[in-house]
Amino acid sequence: MDKIGNCATQKRKTSWKKDPEAVKENILTIATEEFARYGLSGGNINEIASKTSTSKRMIYYYFGDKEGLYTHVLERVYSSLREAEQQLDVTDLEPVAALRRLTEATFDSHVGNPQFVRLVMIENIHNAEYVRKSGIIPKLNKSIIDKLASVCERGKAIGVFRNDAEPLELHWMTSSASFYYVSNRATFSTSFGNNLFTDDGQKRIRSRVADMVLGAVVIGYQPDSGVIP
Structure with missing residues (x-):
């Protein structure tokens, strides 16, 4: 040498x-x-x-080995995604505002972590084999469900949430829309144009996702005027 x-x-x-x-x-x-x-x-x-x-x-x-490195990579990206959600304290917000904040935080986490989205797509090809082996990822995912459960309980207690509001279903709705926004950006924008992926377009979709989730559980919910927040 x-x-x-x-x-x-x-x-x-x-x-x-x-x-x-x-x-x-x-x-x-x-x-x-x-x-x-x-x-x-x-x-x-x-x-x-x-x-x-x-x-x-x-x-x-x-x-x-290579699989061990891959598992650590998965745990790292899941940690990165959940970090913003974990640090977000919504206990002082009324339930509707709290649910909006949590929904928007999940959307922002997906948009800010495109590598997470790609790795989850890959892991689904493997039938979640390495997520299943991890002792860390299920615990990371549990934290957002616990926060949503607390918000749902508060909302039901004061009569602003439907009695069938379920935190896991709300998380699924939020994650599916947020994930699709990132995972299918290339094909969607190629087919329909880039309007939804400009800064203003992204803000509008973020607000629409929150409206969708709130509309599913908040009694008598009416979306905002449509002004971009």
Whole structure:
């Protein structure tokens, strides 16, 4: 190995010792891009290693194997998606406003995490095999259901929500519309134009998704005037 190669190797070894957490984060960032683009089967460990500040050997050291790395990537993107929802405190809002805030937060999380959407599409091809193996992802997903359940209970207690308001159904409605907005953007905009994906279009769809969810459970709900918030 030449002098340049020796310097590069030494630099990598130093980084492993000084900040292993930063090294793992670097690996996961590059691996997320690789798996989101090519999937589990198409993702290449050698390609990931070449773009990181470490080596293939250290990737296996930290994550076990390719499937282990993929599982950690999934857990990371789910954590990223749920973070905004988890940090959002709606306990001081009345139930209708609280449900709108939670719905909009979920929509924003999907729009802001297109890699999450692509990885979930890939994971559905695998029949959720790696989500099922994870001990972390189900707990992450439970937090938003718990928040919605609390809002539903408060709404029913004061008579503004229908008695059949179910948090899981509301989350499904929100997630399905939000997911579709990201996952099908390329084909939808090619077929119908880009109007829904401009800044104003995105704000309108965000508001429409919230109206859809609120309309399903709020007694006598009337959408806003249509002014973009």
